[in-house]
Amino acid sequence: MGLLSRASYVLRSKFNALLNRAEDPTETLDYSYEQMRDELKDVERGLADLVAQKKRLEVQRERLEKNVEKHNEQAREAMRQDREDLARRALEKKQQKLDQIEEMEEQIASLESTQHDLEEKKGQLQDRIERFRTKKETMKARYEAAEAQTRVSEAMTGVGDEMADVGRAIERAEERTDDMEARAAAMDELTDRGVLEDQLSDEDAIDRELSQGRSNREVEAELETLRSESGQSSKRSETASEASADEAEAEEAVEADVDEAAVEAELEELREEEADADETS
Structure with a gap:
């Protein structure tokens, strides 16, 4: 395949693909329907012209038939006047008119046959157009339903052209945002390291480091304060725990003393009861 042939093939392929994308089946069906209606109108116009031509021939035939009668009368009148030569001329004209009438009748018969064929074809074309119209409306309804379903599906899945553009726009926005954040x-890192200077600030890198040192010392001081407060709280907690232990031991000792006194009292009562029993016996 030569270079020109390949170029022509590529151009035709591109053109066909462009036509396929631009083609709307509903418009194509409507156009085909209108073309068929135009053909029907052409048939109707042709049929009307044919009938008009047949009518003109019939009028001429009637005129010739009248001339035949006229020539008959002329021939009779000539014979009554003993003018055989005139009678012969009238009969010759009569024969010419009869020949013309015969030729016209053949033409009229041919036109009538053509008219009959055209009427049948017209009826068949009308039926075909009606069937096509019904099919056309059905196909248009199916196509529009499928197109709507496709648009909804593409919108839901994000595979449509518009959604693809939106997706690409989001990707570009995310990439640009990442670039700006980075x-x-x-810039912040370079500024903190002193590589870049803040043109709107009077501080230089040394001032920023000194300020950072002061901030660190303040933080350490606060931490030391918190440690001291935490240590004092621990000591108070230990003192409170020791006091609670001493109080518990004292309470236990008091309870022990009370229990021993009660036991001794009960023992004394038992001794007295035994002594009274011995005296009685």
Whole structure:
């Protein structure tokens, strides 16, 4: 395949693909339907012209038939006047008119046959157009339903052209946002390290480091304060625990003393009861 042939093939392929994308089946069906209706109108116009031509021939035939009668009368009148030569001329004209009438009758018969064929074809074309119209409306309804379903499905799944554009826009926005965030972080890092100076600030890198040192010392001081407060709280907790232990031991000792006194009292009562029993016996 030569270079020109390949180029022509590629161009035809591109053109066909473009036509396929641009083609709307509903418009194509409507156009085909209108074309068929135009053909029917052409048939109707042709049929009307044919009938008009047949009518003109019939009028001419009637006129010739009248001339035949006229020539008959002329021939009779000539014979009554003993003018055989005139009678012969009238009969010759009569024969010419009869020949013309015969030729016209053949033409009229041919036109009538053509008219009959056209009427049948017209009826068949009308039936075909009606069937096509019904099929056309059905196909249009199916196509529109499928197109709507496709649009909904593409919108739901995000595979349509518009949704693809939206997806690409979101991706570009995310990429640009990431770039801007990375650039901002880089600028902050370079500024903190003193590589870049803040043109709107009077502080230089040394001032920022000194300020950072003061901030660190303040933080350490606060931490030391918190440690001291935490240590005092621990000591108070230990003292409170020791006091609670001493109080518990004292309470236990008091309870023990009370229990021993009660036991001794009960023993004394038992001794007295035994002594009274011995005296009685």
